[in-house]
Amino acid sequence: MTLTKSKYYFEALDYFPFNLSECMDALNYALSYEPEDSDSLCLMGRIYSEVLKDYETAKNFFNEALQNNMGNVNIPKYYIECLLNYEDYDEAEKLIGFAYTIKGIDKADILRCKALLCERKEEYSEALEHLKNAERFSYCKEMTATLKERERFIRKKMPKMEKEEKVI
Known part of the structure:
Protein backbone atom coordinates (compact mmCIF):
# COMPACT_ATOMS: atom_id res chain seq x y z
CA MET A 1 0.00 0.00 0.00
CA THR A 2 1.70 3.13 -1.21
CA LEU A 3 1.35 6.36 0.70
CA THR A 4 -0.32 8.13 -2.24
CA LYS A 5 -2.74 5.28 -2.81
CA SER A 6 -3.54 5.23 0.92
CA LYS A 7 -4.28 8.95 0.90
CA TYR A 8 -6.79 8.60 -1.93
CA TYR A 9 -8.31 5.42 -0.52
CA PHE A 10 -8.91 7.08 2.86
CA GLU A 11 -10.38 10.13 1.14
CA ALA A 12 -12.76 7.86 -0.78
CA LEU A 13 -13.68 6.05 2.42
CA ASP A 14 -14.30 9.37 4.13
CA TYR A 15 -16.63 10.53 1.32
CA PHE A 16 -18.56 7.25 1.11
CA PRO A 17 -21.61 7.17 0.96
CA PHE A 18 -22.45 10.85 1.39
CA ASN A 19 -20.46 12.43 -1.43
CA LEU A 20 -20.25 9.83 -4.16
CA SER A 21 -18.79 12.14 -6.77
CA GLU A 22 -15.76 12.94 -4.62
CA CYS A 23 -15.63 9.33 -3.43
CA MET A 24 -15.42 8.01 -7.00
CA ASP A 25 -12.76 10.56 -7.94
CA ALA A 26 -10.58 9.62 -4.98
CA LEU A 27 -11.18 5.90 -5.52
CA ASN A 28 -10.24 6.10 -9.19
CA TYR A 29 -7.03 7.87 -8.20
CA ALA A 30 -6.28 5.17 -5.63
CA LEU A 31 -6.88 2.42 -8.19
CA SER A 32 -4.73 4.20 -10.77
CA TYR A 33 -1.79 4.04 -8.33
CA GLU A 34 -2.46 0.45 -7.29
CA PRO A 35 -5.06 -1.33 -9.50
CA GLU A 36 -4.93 -4.54 -7.47
CA ASP A 37 -5.55 -3.01 -4.04
CA SER A 38 -8.16 -5.18 -2.37
CA ASP A 39 -9.51 -2.45 -0.07
CA SER A 40 -10.10 -0.04 -2.96
CA LEU A 41 -11.69 -2.79 -5.07
CA CYS A 42 -13.91 -3.72 -2.12
CA LEU A 43 -15.06 -0.12 -1.72
CA MET A 44 -15.83 0.02 -5.44
CA GLY A 45 -17.85 -3.19 -5.01
CA ARG A 46 -19.75 -1.58 -2.15
CA ILE A 47 -20.62 1.41 -4.30
CA TYR A 48 -22.00 -0.82 -7.04
CA SER A 49 -23.81 -3.05 -4.56
CA GLU A 50 -25.17 -0.65 -1.94
CA VAL A 51 -25.73 2.51 -3.97
CA LEU A 52 -26.09 1.59 -7.64
CA LYS A 53 -27.69 -1.85 -7.04
CA ASP A 54 -25.61 -3.25 -9.92
CA TYR A 55 -24.91 -6.58 -8.27
CA GLU A 56 -23.13 -8.22 -11.22
CA THR A 57 -20.56 -5.43 -11.42
CA ALA A 58 -20.25 -5.41 -7.65
CA LYS A 59 -19.59 -9.17 -7.66
CA ASN A 60 -16.81 -8.65 -10.21
CA PHE A 61 -15.13 -6.06 -7.99
CA PHE A 62 -15.50 -8.21 -4.87
CA ASN A 63 -14.14 -11.28 -6.69
CA GLU A 64 -11.14 -9.33 -7.92
CA ALA A 65 -10.53 -7.96 -4.42
CA LEU A 66 -10.63 -11.46 -2.93
CA GLN A 67 -8.33 -12.84 -5.62
CA ASN A 68 -5.80 -10.13 -4.83
CA ASN A 69 -5.95 -10.68 -1.07
CA MET A 70 -7.85 -13.71 0.20
CA GLY A 71 -6.95 -12.88 3.79
CA ASN A 72 -8.53 -9.42 3.79
CA VAL A 73 -11.06 -9.46 6.63
CA ASN A 74 -12.99 -6.47 5.25
CA ILE A 75 -14.19 -8.03 2.00
CA PRO A 76 -16.37 -11.04 2.99
CA LYS A 77 -19.01 -9.14 5.00
CA TYR A 78 -19.80 -6.76 2.15
CA TYR A 79 -19.52 -9.45 -0.51
CA ILE A 80 -21.90 -11.73 1.41
CA GLU A 81 -24.41 -8.89 1.80
CA CYS A 82 -24.18 -8.26 -1.96
CA LEU A 83 -24.80 -11.94 -2.70
CA LEU A 84 -27.78 -12.02 -0.33
CA ASN A 85 -29.30 -8.94 -1.95
CA TYR A 86 -28.74 -10.53 -5.36
CA GLU A 87 -30.42 -13.72 -4.07
CA ASP A 88 -27.33 -15.77 -4.90
CA TYR A 89 -27.75 -17.94 -1.82
CA ASP A 90 -25.53 -20.86 -2.85
CA GLU A 91 -22.58 -18.57 -3.50
CA ALA A 92 -23.26 -16.70 -0.25
CA GLU A 93 -23.21 -19.96 1.70
CA LYS A 94 -19.85 -20.94 0.17
CA LEU A 95 -18.37 -17.54 0.96
CA ILE A 96 -19.65 -17.69 4.54
CA GLY A 97 -17.94 -21.05 4.97
CA PHE A 98 -14.69 -19.65 3.61
CA ALA A 99 -14.92 -16.37 5.53
CA TYR A 100 -15.36 -18.18 8.83
CA THR A 101 -11.89 -19.69 8.37
CA ILE A 102 -10.10 -16.37 7.82
CA LYS A 103 -7.87 -15.59 10.75
CA GLY A 104 -8.87 -12.35 12.50
CA ILE A 105 -12.32 -12.02 10.92
CA ASP A 106 -15.27 -10.90 13.05
CA LYS A 107 -16.95 -14.28 13.53
CA ALA A 108 -20.02 -12.69 15.10
CA ASP A 109 -20.58 -10.68 11.94
CA ILE A 110 -20.12 -13.71 9.70
CA LEU A 111 -22.58 -15.72 11.81
CA ARG A 112 -24.99 -12.78 11.61
CA CYS A 113 -24.70 -13.04 7.82
CA LYS A 114 -25.35 -16.79 8.06
CA ALA A 115 -28.49 -16.02 10.07
CA LEU A 116 -29.58 -13.54 7.39
CA LEU A 117 -29.10 -16.24 4.76
CA CYS A 118 -31.24 -18.67 6.75
CA GLU A 119 -33.85 -16.00 7.34
CA ARG A 120 -34.06 -15.28 3.60
CA LYS A 121 -34.55 -18.99 3.00
CA GLU A 122 -37.30 -18.93 5.69
Whole structure:
Protein backbone atom coordinates (compact mmCIF):
# COMPACT_ATOMS: atom_id res chain seq x y z
CA MET A 1 0.00 0.00 0.00
CA THR A 2 1.70 3.13 -1.21
CA LEU A 3 1.35 6.36 0.70
CA THR A 4 -0.32 8.13 -2.24
CA LYS A 5 -2.74 5.28 -2.81
CA SER A 6 -3.54 5.23 0.92
CA LYS A 7 -4.28 8.95 0.90
CA TYR A 8 -6.79 8.60 -1.93
CA TYR A 9 -8.31 5.42 -0.52
CA PHE A 10 -8.91 7.08 2.86
CA GLU A 11 -10.38 10.13 1.14
CA ALA A 12 -12.76 7.86 -0.78
CA LEU A 13 -13.68 6.05 2.42
CA ASP A 14 -14.30 9.37 4.13
CA TYR A 15 -16.63 10.53 1.32
CA PHE A 16 -18.56 7.25 1.11
CA PRO A 17 -21.61 7.17 0.96
CA PHE A 18 -22.45 10.85 1.39
CA ASN A 19 -20.46 12.43 -1.43
CA LEU A 20 -20.25 9.83 -4.16
CA SER A 21 -18.79 12.14 -6.77
CA GLU A 22 -15.76 12.94 -4.62
CA CYS A 23 -15.63 9.33 -3.43
CA MET A 24 -15.42 8.01 -7.00
CA ASP A 25 -12.76 10.56 -7.94
CA ALA A 26 -10.58 9.62 -4.98
CA LEU A 27 -11.18 5.90 -5.52
CA ASN A 28 -10.24 6.10 -9.19
CA TYR A 29 -7.03 7.87 -8.20
CA ALA A 30 -6.28 5.17 -5.63
CA LEU A 31 -6.88 2.42 -8.19
CA SER A 32 -4.73 4.20 -10.77
CA TYR A 33 -1.79 4.04 -8.33
CA GLU A 34 -2.46 0.45 -7.29
CA PRO A 35 -5.06 -1.33 -9.50
CA GLU A 36 -4.93 -4.54 -7.47
CA ASP A 37 -5.55 -3.01 -4.04
CA SER A 38 -8.16 -5.18 -2.37
CA ASP A 39 -9.51 -2.45 -0.07
CA SER A 40 -10.10 -0.04 -2.96
CA LEU A 41 -11.69 -2.79 -5.07
CA CYS A 42 -13.91 -3.72 -2.12
CA LEU A 43 -15.06 -0.12 -1.72
CA MET A 44 -15.83 0.02 -5.44
CA GLY A 45 -17.85 -3.19 -5.01
CA ARG A 46 -19.75 -1.58 -2.15
CA ILE A 47 -20.62 1.41 -4.30
CA TYR A 48 -22.00 -0.82 -7.04
CA SER A 49 -23.81 -3.05 -4.56
CA GLU A 50 -25.17 -0.65 -1.94
CA VAL A 51 -25.73 2.51 -3.97
CA LEU A 52 -26.09 1.59 -7.64
CA LYS A 53 -27.69 -1.85 -7.04
CA ASP A 54 -25.61 -3.25 -9.92
CA TYR A 55 -24.91 -6.58 -8.27
CA GLU A 56 -23.13 -8.22 -11.22
CA THR A 57 -20.56 -5.43 -11.42
CA ALA A 58 -20.25 -5.41 -7.65
CA LYS A 59 -19.59 -9.17 -7.66
CA ASN A 60 -16.81 -8.65 -10.21
CA PHE A 61 -15.13 -6.06 -7.99
CA PHE A 62 -15.50 -8.21 -4.87
CA ASN A 63 -14.14 -11.28 -6.69
CA GLU A 64 -11.14 -9.33 -7.92
CA ALA A 65 -10.53 -7.96 -4.42
CA LEU A 66 -10.63 -11.46 -2.93
CA GLN A 67 -8.33 -12.84 -5.62
CA ASN A 68 -5.80 -10.13 -4.83
CA ASN A 69 -5.95 -10.68 -1.07
CA MET A 70 -7.85 -13.71 0.20
CA GLY A 71 -6.95 -12.88 3.79
CA ASN A 72 -8.53 -9.42 3.79
CA VAL A 73 -11.06 -9.46 6.63
CA ASN A 74 -12.99 -6.47 5.25
CA ILE A 75 -14.19 -8.03 2.00
CA PRO A 76 -16.37 -11.04 2.99
CA LYS A 77 -19.01 -9.14 5.00
CA TYR A 78 -19.80 -6.76 2.15
CA TYR A 79 -19.52 -9.45 -0.51
CA ILE A 80 -21.90 -11.73 1.41
CA GLU A 81 -24.41 -8.89 1.80
CA CYS A 82 -24.18 -8.26 -1.96
CA LEU A 83 -24.80 -11.94 -2.70
CA LEU A 84 -27.78 -12.02 -0.33
CA ASN A 85 -29.30 -8.94 -1.95
CA TYR A 86 -28.74 -10.53 -5.36
CA GLU A 87 -30.42 -13.72 -4.07
CA ASP A 88 -27.33 -15.77 -4.90
CA TYR A 89 -27.75 -17.94 -1.82
CA ASP A 90 -25.53 -20.86 -2.85
CA GLU A 91 -22.58 -18.57 -3.50
CA ALA A 92 -23.26 -16.70 -0.25
CA GLU A 93 -23.21 -19.96 1.70
CA LYS A 94 -19.85 -20.94 0.17
CA LEU A 95 -18.37 -17.54 0.96
CA ILE A 96 -19.65 -17.69 4.54
CA GLY A 97 -17.94 -21.05 4.97
CA PHE A 98 -14.69 -19.65 3.61
CA ALA A 99 -14.92 -16.37 5.53
CA TYR A 100 -15.36 -18.18 8.83
CA THR A 101 -11.89 -19.69 8.37
CA ILE A 102 -10.10 -16.37 7.82
CA LYS A 103 -7.87 -15.59 10.75
CA GLY A 104 -8.87 -12.35 12.50
CA ILE A 105 -12.32 -12.02 10.92
CA ASP A 106 -15.27 -10.90 13.05
CA LYS A 107 -16.95 -14.28 13.53
CA ALA A 108 -20.02 -12.69 15.10
CA ASP A 109 -20.58 -10.68 11.94
CA ILE A 110 -20.12 -13.71 9.70
CA LEU A 111 -22.58 -15.72 11.81
CA ARG A 112 -24.99 -12.78 11.61
CA CYS A 113 -24.70 -13.04 7.82
CA LYS A 114 -25.35 -16.79 8.06
CA ALA A 115 -28.49 -16.02 10.07
CA LEU A 116 -29.58 -13.54 7.39
CA LEU A 117 -29.10 -16.24 4.76
CA CYS A 118 -31.24 -18.67 6.75
CA GLU A 119 -33.85 -16.00 7.34
CA ARG A 120 -34.06 -15.28 3.60
CA LYS A 121 -34.55 -18.99 3.00
CA GLU A 122 -37.30 -18.93 5.69
CA GLU A 123 -35.30 -21.27 7.93
CA TYR A 124 -36.10 -19.25 11.03
CA SER A 125 -35.12 -21.77 13.71
CA GLU A 126 -31.72 -22.26 12.09
CA ALA A 127 -31.31 -18.47 11.83
CA LEU A 128 -31.93 -18.14 15.56
CA GLU A 129 -29.29 -20.80 16.27
CA HIS A 130 -26.71 -18.87 14.26
CA LEU A 131 -27.58 -15.68 16.14
CA LYS A 132 -27.05 -17.48 19.47
CA ASN A 133 -23.66 -18.71 18.25
CA ALA A 134 -22.81 -15.19 17.07
CA GLU A 135 -23.41 -13.89 20.60
CA ARG A 136 -20.55 -16.09 21.82
CA PHE A 137 -18.19 -14.22 19.50
CA SER A 138 -19.62 -10.76 20.16
CA TYR A 139 -17.20 -8.58 22.08
CA CYS A 140 -18.94 -5.22 21.94
CA LYS A 141 -22.23 -3.86 23.16
CA GLU A 142 -23.32 -2.67 19.70
CA MET A 143 -22.96 -6.10 18.09
CA THR A 144 -24.78 -7.80 20.97
CA ALA A 145 -27.62 -5.28 20.67
CA THR A 146 -27.78 -5.84 16.90
CA LEU A 147 -27.97 -9.60 17.38
CA LYS A 148 -30.70 -9.32 20.04
CA GLU A 149 -32.73 -6.99 17.82
CA ARG A 150 -32.38 -9.37 14.88
CA GLU A 151 -33.50 -12.26 17.08
CA ARG A 152 -36.66 -10.36 18.09
CA PHE A 153 -37.32 -9.50 14.45
CA ILE A 154 -37.02 -13.13 13.32
CA ARG A 155 -39.20 -14.39 16.16
CA LYS A 156 -41.97 -12.04 14.98
CA LYS A 157 -41.69 -13.47 11.47
CA MET A 158 -41.92 -17.09 12.58
CA PRO A 159 -45.18 -18.86 11.87
CA LYS A 160 -47.37 -19.31 14.95
CA MET A 161 -46.92 -23.10 15.10
CA GLU A 162 -43.14 -22.82 15.13
CA LYS A 163 -43.33 -20.31 17.98
CA GLU A 164 -45.62 -22.58 19.99
CA GLU A 165 -43.37 -25.62 19.38
CA LYS A 166 -40.38 -23.63 20.75
CA VAL A 167 -42.29 -22.81 23.94
CA ILE A 168 -43.31 -26.41 24.63
